[in-house]
Amino acid sequence: MNGLDIDKLPSRTRVVVAMSGGVDSSVTAALLKEQGFDVVGVTLQLYDQGAVAARKGACCAGQDIYDAAQVAERIGIPHYVLDYESRFKADVIDAFADAYVRGETPIPCVACNRTVKFRDLLSTARDLDADALATGHYVRRTAGPHGAELRRAVDPAKDQSYFLYGTTRAQLDMLRFPLGAMSKARTRALAERFGLPVADKPDSQDICFVPDGDYAGVVARLRPGAIEPGDIVDTAGRVVGRHHGIVHFTVGQRRGLRLDARQGTDNAPLYVVRLDAARRRVVVGPHAALARESIRIGTVNWLGDRPLDQDGLAVLVRLRSSQPLRPATVARVGAEVLVRFETPEFGVAPGQACVIYDRDVGERVLGGGTILSADAGEA
Structure with a gap:
């Protein structure tokens, strides 16, 4: 068993690394190469630089593709750029604009991870005869009694589990996250040790295709009648x-x-x-009108060991990526899940995510879903 929990010698284990051009994915590729794995770097071209004006530091932009290629050359691995522009537009950008038109507040990074990166890129990795797809996300994959489990990163300041709740069991089987047990400082130190040209590169912003945070401007260009x-x-x-x-x-x-x-x-x-x-x-x-004692979530991905039923399960939840975990109970109601909070939540925005963690420790991701519209008296 090698360091990626795969029953093969590293030299016989092919790993595709999703390389965004940033320091995290670059260190991931360099680490695996150093450990003797057969590493293949893949970078995704996600959007037309002329159609969507990306700000400096945005991931998967032209400079980032160049940076990824430079890192691949530096560590001596093959590197490919794949045109996923049409998929990204349909599954992420268009969905983002449509959600805003509906009065929701979407999280495009969740949609990108769930579709383009993990669904489509995993398929490409299999076509390349890879045994695993590795990314630079700060999250952990551990072996559990019922299969692979998704857990929060060791460094709470960098934990990205909120954005990865949509990862399915089948995807987890092939995914690996080598940085999940590291701090960002350690990652930067490794980048310097490997002599990577991106060692001092700033972290990318979450929403790569929104220039200067102007969501309304992007929506206006994509859906002119919506403003x-x-x-x-x-x-x-x-x-x-x-x-x-x-x-x-x-x-x-x-x-x-x-x-x-x-x-x-x-x-x-x-x-x-x-x-x-x-x-x-x-x-x-008034502020009091924002209070919600319960919400419903849809498009639910469940990673718990037992199916979620109507009896309810005590859990911890997070409604925003930087929010502390909150105690709640969750229960299946048809295709949706009812989330009841122990104390009212304020400012719950439809379109955002409710991510569910285990109650005992709060480390394991049990699943999550998209927050649905609800008035104060609903649910």
């Missing part, structure tokens, strides 16, 4: 202002509402409580 003005209303339906498109807002947002003083109220701060895409309305209310 339409409308009313800002309170929870009673009274008009309190105007907006220039619901794509500029997300649930829990306070800034940018530009509301004047309101008669008959104490003028307490207002937050976005709900987005009504059909009527182009931004619904606002």
